[in-house]
Amino acid sequence: MQPWKISAGLTAALAGSVFLIGGSRLEYLAPHWPTILAEHGIALALHAVLALSVVAATIYVVARTTGLADLGSRVDLAERSVRRGEGDADLIEALRKDTQGEWE
Known part of the structure; x- marks a missing residue:
């Protein structure tokens, strides 16, 4: 923001x-x-x-x-890197389930 x-x-x-x-x-x-x-x-x-x-x-x-001014861009950058497959494996799996609509 x-x-x-x-x-x-x-x-x-x-x-x-x-x-x-x-x-x-x-x-x-x-x-x-x-x-x-x-x-x-x-x-x-x-x-x-x-x-x-x-x-x-x-x-x-x-x-x-x-640093609140850059917080939104940092979160966006982190989310894009996770969606590419870099980072926390559990978070990547949770985002994949969320995208496909597989909620537990």
């Missing part, structure tokens, strides 16, 4: 959690939201975009440094 996909998914999950938890704590501001957004809406939007991009960039960097 691409690291930007990981970072985008985790950022969306974190943002959703923050809005879900934070929304209930900000109910007392409900009558004042039109005024707040009229006076500070652009600044709030810019700060939210900046915060989300920092979280996404941090997750991306962590994925790249820990």
Whole structure:
């Protein structure tokens, strides 16, 4: 899986959690939201975009440094080598049975 996909998914999950938890704590501001957004809406939007991009960039960097970015290609390479007959004999036999539909 691409690291930007990981970072985008985790950022969306974190943002959703923050809005879900934070929304209930900000109910007392409900009558004042039109005024707040009229006076500070652009600044709030810019700060939210900046915060989300920092979280996404941090997750991306962590994925790249820990090697999660190349995990999908490594698993694909290992699976192709096993299907060619190189590697663990039990795994090769299990994959052959799975391909032919012979489940025990």
